[in-house]
Amino acid sequence: MKPAICEKFGIDFPLFAFSHCRDVVAAVTNAGGFGVLGGTAFTPEQLDKELSWIDEQVGGKPYGLDLIVPATYEGKGEKITSSDLAARIPDDVRGYIADVLAAHDIEADPKPFAGGSSLAGTTGRELLEAAMSHPIKLIANALGVPPDYMIEAGKANGIPVAALVGAKEHAVKQVAAGVDLIVAQGTEAGGHCGEVTTMVLVPEVIEAIDGAVPVLAAGGIVTGRQMAAAVAMGADGAWTGSVWLTTEEAETAPYTVQKFLAASSRDTIRSAGRTGKPARQLKSDWTDAWLPNDGGHKPLPLPLQSMVAEPVIRRVDMLAAQGHQGAQALATYFVGQGVGLMNKVKPAREVVREFIEDYLAATERLSNSLPD
Amino acid sequence: MKPAICEKFGIDFPLFAFSHCRDVVAAVTNAGGFGVLGGTAFTPEQLDKELSWIDEQVGGKPYGLDLIVPATYEGKGEKITSSDLAARIPDDVRGYIADVLAAHDIEADPKPFAGGSSLAGTTGRELLEAAMSHPIKLIANALGVPPDYMIEAGKANGIPVAALVGAKEHAVKQVAAGVDLIVAQGTEAGGHCGEVTTMVLVPEVIEAIDGAVPVLAAGGIVTGRQMAAAVAMGADGAWTGSVWLTTEEAETAPYTVQKFLAASSRDTIRSAGRTGKPARQLKSDWTDAWLPNDGGHKPLPLPLQSMVAEPVIRRVDMLAAQGHQGAQALATYFVGQGVGLMNKVKPAREVVREFIEDYLAATERLSNSLPD
Structure with missing residues (x-):
């Protein structure tokens, strides 16, 4: 029997790979993990093209889309233009x-x-609309509580919505807002991050949301042994980003x-x-x-x-x-x-394979640590 | 067969507990772990008294002593007095x-x-001499490379010397200086700490020293599931401090x-x-x-x-x-x-018991995460 997270997402190994590069997304998905394309920097037309390419590569295997939509900035119905914002620069x-x-x-x-910039340009709503004609299996929001339209689009189309959090208080808010998956991301993560480390944040978040939704661990995880550590602490899998930057496929x-x-x-x-x-x-x-x-x-x-x-x-x-x-x-x-x-350039598929082997070795190491 | 670290230190469970309180040290040692007394704040006479009390409680079971001796400040043979230092305060x-x-x-x-202050007062050398008439089974130095006299005292008396490190480069230096045990302490730790998190530092240190000496993981570890995470990553056990501060025994x-x-x-x-x-x-x-x-x-x-x-x-x-x-x-x-x-006051013995149970549950969780 597969673990619940693998059943839910139709994957063999609960390794989620965030990348801005479609080749990485497709390679991870094809290797049994779950690729997630960072879509914020694209125009809606570009995004449509990227997702079409992925669709051709993965042959129905699951992948997702990650956007950065700060709800506090874009949630009020008004569209702020770049020139409005530029006037505010001292x-x-x-x-x-x-x-x-x-x-x-x-x-x-x-x-x-x-x-x-990407944050001030195209809205998440336009990107999300462009993505809806593709068979995406996850929508992730990397900054704060997802805006209502994202959660509604997920529910309407049966697509789980994930949110990245850096504090247990945020995880509780996200669950209340209706997200389906929490990515608990420690301060060691690349990109936006909070102050609490993965080792503390993961058990804290799991305790705080008490099984309401699955939890992926993120932050510092570039090997299977670290992923195994997260699962030992109760995480359902790992969300990774940095490790794909030195793959052969990455741009x-x-x-x-x-x-x-x-x-x-x-x-x-x-x-x-x-x-x-x-x-x-x-x-x-x-x-x-x-x-x-x-x-x-x-x-x-x-x-x-x-x-x-x-x-x-x-x-x-x-x-x-x-x-x-x-x-x-x-x-x-x-x-x-x-x-x-991260000390060597490798193909993304090879990184997935090494994650699995290292995860298995870590599991065996932990089992063998017990006195007979 | 017991794990090597348990054989080496004569313990049942590789949970090392740092505390300034002798009652915690004795309770952890008596519960099958390894108590380590923080000795820096004592005078040599007080330390002798504390260790005598512990000796009576533990009946030969192993415990250790932790000192804070910054080698750069005390290693040059000259003794700097408090009044010399006070003159340097702006x-x-x-x-x-x-x-x-x-x-x-x-x-x-x-x-x-x-x-x-404790750092400027009694020297580590005097404290170490006071401790040598007691059956201590570990000398730990919490700040930088231990001074030569500490490593020599350890070798002369067959007592392993441990060093706390916050960076892999420091671990390599410590091993070269002759320490017998590395405590890789992440930035989430209480007290002096570096910037690298436990989740990254532990595998980094283990890779860097390549099996030269055992490695304990420290930083943020207050539960058995976190300890299991560290062991899954290759650590030999855990070094803990904060969790003992809310035990019944703590002062x-x-x-x-x-x-x-x-x-x-x-x-x-x-x-x-x-x-x-x-x-x-x-x-x-x-x-x-x-x-x-x-x-x-x-x-x-x-x-x-x-x-x-x-x-x-x-x-x-x-x-x-x-x-x-x-x-x-x-x-x-x-x-x-x-x-x-840390949300409840408990007896130290109970904390050890919960660590073991939680560690076992985490091990089972990780084993069960694999597809059949």
Whole structure:
């Protein structure tokens, strides 16, 4: 008999893989796990195309879609435009960023805030509508309680809705709001994260929601032994992200892959310098620039910080890939502390296989730890 | 057959319990675990008395001693006196602390730096000598590489020496220095801690030292399911501290116990406001006062900060226990994020029993998670 979570999602192994790259999503799903496409950065048309490609690859096997829809910002019925938001950016920030770039031999962009960021652009509602013509088997919201339209779309179409939480209090709220799956994500996770670690958060969330919905553990999990640890604590499976960034399929820039392979777990920082909310990423001169305590600027609130940061980061990434030293010192990328255990580029299918083997070995190790 | 770690230490269950309270140490040892007395706050005479009491209680069962000896500060053969150190305390700090206290209706102590702190007072060498007439079965050093005299005393007397580490690089150094046991302690731990979480640090350390010595997992572990998680990841057992603070035997002040029972995992902070090095403790107006980014003062380096902080904290604790509201807002205590799972006062023996049951249940849960 399969575990309940595997029955529910039609999978062999409860390893959920978040990736912005469709190839990773398809490879994990085809290997018996569950791929989840990060869809926020796409236009609705692009998303439709990505999902069509996945549909062709997976032959009916299950996969999901992850969006970042902050309910507090988009939930009120009014659509805030990028230019409304741009007007809220304090003047001194432009000069500050120009200074940071100049110190790294990079010219400031004359119109740095023209393009909205993903958080300030397309709404989640439009992306969700584009996804509904595809056989998605999970809708995940990575930031706060999902907006009502997302929960309603899930219920209307029989698609479970998942929410990522960084505190047990948030898990309780999410369950009350009607989500079907909780991803308890510790502070070691890449991207937006809270302060509580996976080792404490997972049992705390499981205790707090008392079996109302399944719980996946996230944060720092890049090996099967860590996934087994989470299941030993009562989780139904694992939600992973960082580990796919160094797979052969990932579209991670070669320069960034090298940074990941070289990084230790202490090379990440929980910084608001990219989106305005604390998000774990590689330490760099950019994250240093947003440490007010050490002479940096205070980050703007979400989504303003991403409006000022993302266009700069995109240029920096491009220059870094070309070998520009100043840009290489500034370049950063969302990744969790598990980066310290990511030391080799592998095919995604191979990562799934290693997860399973390592999970089995960990299970045997724990069983053998008992006195006869 | 017992697991190797149990054979090595003569115990039934590889649960190591750090406590400043001899009753907890004896209770855990008598229940089949391994109690470790935190000895740093004692004089050599007091320590001798405490260990004699434990010897009477445990009837030959094994226990250990934990000291905090920063090698960088004490390793050079010269003995720095408290008054040498007091001269290094900047003048403005006296006024700042007086202001913080005044804002909480507490008068400043006219001679706040007269008494040295535990870190600046008795040396580890004197304490270790006092302990050597007792049958201790482990010497642990909680801060950095143990000084040579500690490793030599361990080797000369056949007593394993353990070191707490918060980074894999430190583990490698400790093994090279000759320690016999590594405690890999995640950032969620109470007291001094690094930035890497238990979920990432434990597999990282195990990989880095490659079986050279056994590894105990620490940080956030207050239940048997978390201990099982650590063992699934390859740890040989668990090192715990916070969970004993709310046992019946602990000498924790009743007011502090109530704070612990009420606290969630998000009520702790990694603050240098007490010792000068980041140490996890309950958030309070005192920890707020040492957040330079939010209008507080920058903490002094170790051991100066503990020289200014400990006498104040002692007075604050006394007043808080008497119901003084300002003191209650200032009061803090070292504890890990696991405090969120500590919700009931229990006898220490009962905590050990629950650890074992929960560990067994977690092992069964993990085994049953595999498809048939």
